[in-house]
Amino acid sequence: MTNPIGDIGGADFILAIGTNTTESHPVIGLQVKKAVRNGATLVVVDPRRTEVAGLAHHHLQLKSGTDIALLNGLANVIISEGLVNKEFVDTRTEGFEALKEAVAKYTPEYVAEITGISPGVIREVARGYATAKNATILYTMGLTQHICGTDNVLAVANLAMLCGHIGKPNSGVNPLRGQNNVQGACDMGALPNVLTGYQSVTLEDVRSRFAAAWGVSELPAKPGLTVGEMIEAAARGEIKGMYIMGENPVLSDPDADHVIHALEKLDFLVVQDIFMTETARLADVVLPAASFAEKDGTFTNTERRVQRVRKAIEPLGEAKPDWQIICLVATAMGYPMQYGSPAEIMEEIARLTPSYGGISYQRLESRSLVWPCPAPDHPGTPILHVGKFARGLGKFHPVEYVPPAELPDEEYPLILNTGRRHFHYHTGTMTLRTGALEEYYGREHLEINPADARSLGIADGDRVRVVSRRGQVEVTARVVDTVPPGVVFTSFHFPEVAINKLTNTARDPVARIPELKVCAVRVEKIA
Amino acid sequence: MAEVTLTIDGRQVTVPAGTTVLDAARSAGIFIPTLCHDPELTPWGGCRLCVVEIEGMRNLPASCVTTATNGMVVHTASPAVVEARKTIIELLLANHPEDCLTCGRNGDCRLQDYAYLYGVREAGFVGERHHYPLEEDNPFIIRDLNKCILCGKCVRACAEIQGKNVVDFAYRGFNTKITPAMDTSLSGSDCVFCGNCVAVCPVGALQEKGLRAAARTWEVKKVRTTCPYCGTGCTFDLNVKDGRVVGVTSCDGEVNGRALCVKGRFGYGFIHHPDRLTKPLIKRSGVFEEASWEEAINLVAEKLGSIKKEYGSAALGVLSSARCTNEENYLMSKFTRVVLGTNNIDHCARL
Amino acid sequence: MANVTLTIDGQKVTVPAGTTVLDAARSAGIFIPTLCHDPAIPGFGACRLCIVEIPGMRNLPASCVTTVAEGMVVHTASEAVIEARRTIIDLLLANHPQDCLTCEKNGDCRLQDYAFMYGVRQTSFHGERKNHPLDDSNPYIIRDQNKCILCGKCVRTCQAVPGRSVIDFGYRGFNTRVVTAMDVPLGESDCVYCARCVAVCPVGALTYKPMAGKGRTWEMQKKSVTCTFCESGCTFELNIRDGKVIGITAKEPGPGRPLCLKGRLGLELLYVEKPMTPMLKKDGQFVPVSWAEALGLEGLVDRMKEVEGQP
Numbered sequence A: 001m002t003n004p005i006g007d008i009g010g011a012d013f014i015l016a017i018g019t020n021t022t023e024s025h026p027v028i029g030l031q032v033k034k035a036v037r038n039g040a041t042l043v044v045v046d047p048r049r050t051e052v053a054g055l056a057h058h059h060l061q062l063k064s065g066t067d068i069a070l071l072n073g074l075a076n077v078i079i080s081e082g083l084v085n086k087e088f089v090d091t092r093t094e095g096f097e098a099l100k101e102a103v104a105k106y107t108p109e110y111v112a113e114i115t116g117i118s119p120g121v122i123r124e125v126a127r128g129y130a131t132a133k134n135a136t137i138l139y140t141m142g143l144t145q146h147i148c149g150t151d152n153v154l155a156v157a158n159l160a161m162l163c164g165h166i167g168k169p170n171s172g173v174n175p176l177r178g179q180n181n182v183q184g185a186c187d188m189g190a191l192p193n194v195l196t197g198y199q200s201v202t203l204e205d206v207r208s209r210f211a212a213a214w215g216v217s218e219l220p221a222k223p224g225l226t227v228g229e230m231i232e233a234a235a236r237g238e239i240k241g242m243y244i245m246g247e248n249p250v251l252s253d254p255d256a257d258h259v260i261h262a263l264e265k266l267d268f269l270v271v272q273d274i275f276m277t278e279t280a281r282l283a284d285v286v287l288p289a290a291s292f293a294e295k296d297g298t299f300t301n302t303e304r305r306v307q308r309v310r311k312a313i314e315p316l317g318e319a320k321p322d323w324q325i326i327c328l329v330a331t332a333m334g335y336p337m338q339y340g341s342p343a344e345i346m347e348e349i350a351r352l353t354p355s356y357g358g359i360s361y362q363r364l365e366s367r368s369l370v371w372p373c374p375a376p377d378h379p380g381t382p383i384l385h386v387g388k389f390a391r392g393l394g395k396f397h398p399v400e401y402v403p404p405a406e407l408p409d410e411e412y413p414l415i416l417n418t419g420r421r422h423f424h425y426h427t428g429t430m431t432l433r434t435g436a437l438e439e440y441y442g443r444e445h446l447e448i449n450p451a452d453a454r455s456l457g458i459a460d461g462d463r464v465r466v467v468s469r470r471g472q473v474e475v476t477a478r479v480v481d482t483v484p485p486g487v488v489f490t491s492f493h494f495p496e497v498a499i500n501k502l503t504n505t506a507r508d509p510v511a512r513i514p515e516l517k518v519c520a521v522r523v524e525k526i527a
Numbered sequence B: 001m002a003e004v005t006l007t008i009d010g011r012q013v014t015v016p017a018g019t020t021v022l023d024a025a026r027s028a029g030i031f032i033p034t035l036c037h038d039p040e041l042t043p044w045g046g047c048r049l050c051v052v053e054i055e056g057m058r059n060l061p062a063s064c065v066t067t068a069t070n071g072m073v074v075h076t077a078s079p080a081v082v083e084a085r086k087t088i089i090e091l092l093l094a095n096h097p098e099d100c101l102t103c104g105r106n107g108d109c110r111l112q113d114y115a116y117l118y119g120v121r122e123a124g125f126v127g128e129r130h131h132y133p134l135e136e137d138n139p140f141i142i143r144d145l146n147k148c149i150l151c152g153k154c155v156r157a158c159a160e161i162q163g164k165n166v167v168d169f170a171y172r173g174f175n176t177k178i179t180p181a182m183d184t185s186l187s188g189s190d191c192v193f194c195g196n197c198v199a200v201c202p203v204g205a206l207q208e209k210g211l212r213a214a215a216r217t218w219e220v221k222k223v224r225t226t227c228p229y230c231g232t233g234c235t236f237d238l239n240v241k242d243g244r245v246v247g248v249t250s251c252d253g254e255v256n257g258r259a260l261c262v263k264g265r266f267g268y269g270f271i272h273h274p275d276r277l278t279k280p281l282i283k284r285s286g287v288f289e290e291a292s293w294e295e296a297i298n299l300v301a302e303k304l305g306s307i308k309k310e311y312g313s314a315a316l317g318v319l320s321s322a323r324c325t326n327e328e329n330y331l332m333s334k335f336t337r338v339v340l341g342t343n344n345i346d347h348c349a350r351l
Numbered sequence C: 001m002a003n004v005t006l007t008i009d010g011q012k013v014t015v016p017a018g019t020t021v022l023d024a025a026r027s028a029g030i031f032i033p034t035l036c037h038d039p040a041i042p043g044f045g046a047c048r049l050c051i052v053e054i055p056g057m058r059n060l061p062a063s064c065v066t067t068v069a070e071g072m073v074v075h076t077a078s079e080a081v082i083e084a085r086r087t088i089i090d091l092l093l094a095n096h097p098q099d100c101l102t103c104e105k106n107g108d109c110r111l112q113d114y115a116f117m118y119g120v121r122q123t124s125f126h127g128e129r130k131n132h133p134l135d136d137s138n139p140y141i142i143r144d145q146n147k148c149i150l151c152g153k154c155v156r157t158c159q160a161v162p163g164r165s166v167i168d169f170g171y172r173g174f175n176t177r178v179v180t181a182m183d184v185p186l187g188e189s190d191c192v193y194c195a196r197c198v199a200v201c202p203v204g205a206l207t208y209k210p211m212a213g214k215g216r217t218w219e220m221q222k223k224s225v226t227c228t229f230c231e232s233g234c235t236f237e238l239n240i241r242d243g244k245v246i247g248i249t250a251k252e253p254g255p256g257r258p259l260c261l262k263g264r265l266g267l268e269l270l271y272v273e274k275p276m277t278p279m280l281k282k283d284g285q286f287v288p289v290s291w292a293e294a295l296g297l298e299g300l301v302d303r304m305k306e307v308e309g310q311p
């Protein structure tokens, strides 16, 4: 996020794209509600009528996967109606002409055809966003997931820069991250192309600095493979050994049967987790890890805030904190790795990572810090891009709408949309074992529009089979008008409804994000 | 902003104009008891426990809704004030169940605190008692309306913090109670079980079901930490008793204040779930067998090492975790690059 | 001494012959609730809360008075045991005032602990309530007999000091009470206010008067100190609230550690932020006295300060 969570409550205009905020990020949702109570205009872009959509002044129920067309359409209106923040564009950005050219064809009428949103509404939303004093954009998985920026993020950034709604309070471009420490995992270089703080592995001086600090002569220079590529490589027999820590790709990745097949093909798989997950079952060795309550550390939240995790109890049984296990494996492989505590590890991170340079456990004891925090006396940076972008001038990147890889056809006439539920989290490993959440919300169902249900002869509560080109699952139908005709929805929290058996592995060419939000399915009633 | 100076219990106190007498007193470290007041919620002035004596004013005004003015002379603990507070507490106790013995809030209850503080041992009035059934049909929150003192904080918290308006005052007089629309239970309403009403309730009328059955308030140690679920990063206190996490309570989080969602507040049960892995496991002929750490680590090191030797670093891959800490992700990145010699590391952030 | 091995809750436990089942369980870290048991004066067996199930024995024996035997099998938390404990607590509550709201013992009371632990929320018997006046006839100890559960610990600990026996059981049936000779208030009795009884009372029937109203048990931090007044070396606790010592309470008396008023007062003077005014009985009346007189030795105070260093 370019701006803190607390800023959202003070915005005058909120454009929430593909975020079911009140369910997926409930406490951020409170800020959205607060802004609305204080008179802000809320626009929600989502095929489904979610709780937050119910609060919106405009709910743009667009066709799945057409967000870029809509964003370009908004830019088109802003430019053609002369609502551009000229001063901001002139002094802070470059490439405006190219953008202007690229969005020229995205007239409201043209965009309406693609998205199903009426031209009038597109104009009204564009005007509202452009003329608001402080407008903020929130988005999540529905749009993009990748930290280093993809075309999709850029389409949002274009809009914010056009109107100067960035680099100041109560505005900005704000991705809401799904998991507690996605931000931190990216920051720490758990990515194939960068080391900590997004320092590229392809840069000689970066590598040599890290190599020196880590006491080795050189580090690999070639960017590695992404999750999906690793799975592909495993399936082809090119990757022979994998070490998986605290992830459950069998349930969370698209085309689950294919993932299982790939992992089974490995010569050796070690999984380190707190539960015997669907992925751990495939392992040769399973290492018992400590939960968040059993260790010290830090998480970095979606607004870049680094906060302490504190040990409350001893690890259960023989479980160990992940950091200790990694040290043991490294040491056993001939590279002695030893730290007295996570605080020591953070000292090393701070030395190697400019944006974390001023962060230490000592400072975190009294309050959190928002990176970039380059020095021990730096207060942190809650708002990014104030006065200046990191690269100097903000560059407009024209982007084009590309239709989803898999569109409905006669055989698979419906679009399957997946997401999260308020009472659950991710692959359910934790939330299905709380003794409370699963008791209250214990069974998953498939949401289907009454019109589709009628034509398929499905009644509320019927068991149905959902089939895609890749797999099928059985689930109970819930007939509701919160999903539009042509779309069905469910979550990926429940192992018994392993919906990612169905989803598509087609990936965005830059970010390599699978197209989890859109895949073609058919639904049939189980007799 | 303009400032006003007033005298509270003989001390000169200067505060910005518009400050309440309550806040002025608190800013000077002078204690005034409150039941219905909450700094984050709209002032209500309903319970009257915060009454003070102000020279020149008739009656005893409620300090939480009285604005400080220049030259005002306030007495926060005069005999009349203390007498009034005692009477208020007695009246509250008159129809309050005598249940501290096993009440989950025993030891962390404002009514109890003030009864002790003002030495109100017994209700001076023998009032009619309510006989509402205990509401415990959901796994998160217990509602015991017999203990409700009608301070209305839950109503305001639900509306103003949670933005839901699930609960409100209903009926009149002695029968006044707090309830969802149509007088249903919470589970029959729109309630999302954020528990933010529980966090503000001053007494035992709203309680965390798991926590309050597992421990008495004085038995728990609180450890401040960050929520392990979504990327919002709410702060809360883990409540620990005898080495077990028995619940979660709100603190004043930098991101979230006291607000949490159902997962953060009530989703801690996985920590001690019997399914937790507690021993290293090695698969032998398709079956997992328990192993020692030494054995397991040596096997991992040997296998990864031999793949690297035979097929090269590119034949190895690592998935790090968006759930683990920064330090752990950093070490995993270091391990992958230095020990395995590859950049094949990613996590499921893209998913 | 010979050892015996028995099985408690499925766990093999080996203890010296002659050990009670209660001590055997405790030595193995197995919890059994007790109310009347005093480790310094064992063998009373009245409250029955410590009952366990021992197959082959009729009824549920009280573990604090049952000696272990070779091969014995004990269940400390079987359904029958839990049920019986619930009934006992329920009966105790039947004529116990519902006074935890402001009771000084709230938070450190065994009756309350066990009621919570066994989920006895409210008594199902409607017993007659006692209505004894509060006995605060002396400056040191408050007696609230309405809260007394007649465990007898105070009686036994008082009698354990040769020639003392200030209190004993009196009357019968529902009217049974712990009384002084002639049932006079404690202030008029031969009581020496050593507070041995207060130290062992499991509930709020006996509490310290100087601490009344000064804070609740959960607000207090405790720190052990050893009295150096005489060579017995009795142990006391400083009760600290918000960083200030607000009172002295005695820890349970033990062999050679009798507890006495002088020792407690000495520590009061030494540690307590605002020490109470010492009072001694003269001609049947409590009157304020100087510290030197209260402690019985001129110059003692100075000597103690020398030994202990300034607090």
Ligand code: SF4
Pocket (backbone or CB within 6 Å): B096, B097, B098, B099, B100, B101, B103, B104, B105, B106, B107, B109, B110, B111, B112, B147, B203, B204, B205, C101
């Ligand atoms: S709500 Fe407070 S006063 Fe009432 S029973 Fe519970 S602890 Fe006692």
Ligand code: SF4
Pocket (backbone or CB within 6 Å): B157, B158, B162, B164, B165, B166, B167, B186, B190, B191, B192, B193, B194, B195, B196, B197, B198
């Ligand atoms: S739990 Fe949350 S939603 Fe439910 S009544 Fe309380 S504040 Fe409202």
Ligand code: SF4
Pocket (backbone or CB within 6 Å): B147, B148, B149, B150, B151, B152, B153, B154, B155, B178, B197, B200, B201, B202, B203, B205, B206
């Ligand atoms: S339930 Fe609690 S917060 Fe709500 S009115 Fe009653 S006492 Fe106040």
Ligand code: SF4
Pocket (backbone or CB within 6 Å): A025, A026, A027, A028, B227, B228, B229, B230, B231, B232, B233, B234, B256, B260, B261, B262, B263, B264, B265
């Ligand atoms: S409490 Fe809820 S909103 Fe806050 S971090 Fe946890 S899961 Fe997210």
Ligand code: SF4
Pocket (backbone or CB within 6 Å): C147, C148, C149, C150, C151, C152, C153, C154, C155, C178, C197, C200, C201, C202, C203, C205, C206
């Ligand atoms: S006063 Fe206390 S110690 Fe004495 S019998 Fe009663 S409860 Fe037991």
Ligand code: SF4
Pocket (backbone or CB within 6 Å): B101, C096, C097, C098, C099, C100, C101, C103, C104, C105, C106, C107, C109, C110, C111, C112, C147, C203, C204, C205
């Ligand atoms: S003696 Fe114990 S149970 Fe009785 S009122 Fe006092 S604290 Fe409550």
Ligand code: FES
Pocket (backbone or CB within 6 Å): B033, B034, B035, B036, B037, B044, B045, B046, B047, B048, B049, B050, B051, B062, B063, B064, B065
């Ligand atoms: S706190 Fe002021 S009236 Fe309730």
Ligand code: FES
Pocket (backbone or CB within 6 Å): C033, C034, C035, C036, C037, C044, C045, C046, C047, C048, C049, C050, C051, C062, C063, C064, C065
């Ligand atoms: S403790 Fe054994 S009978 Fe009382």
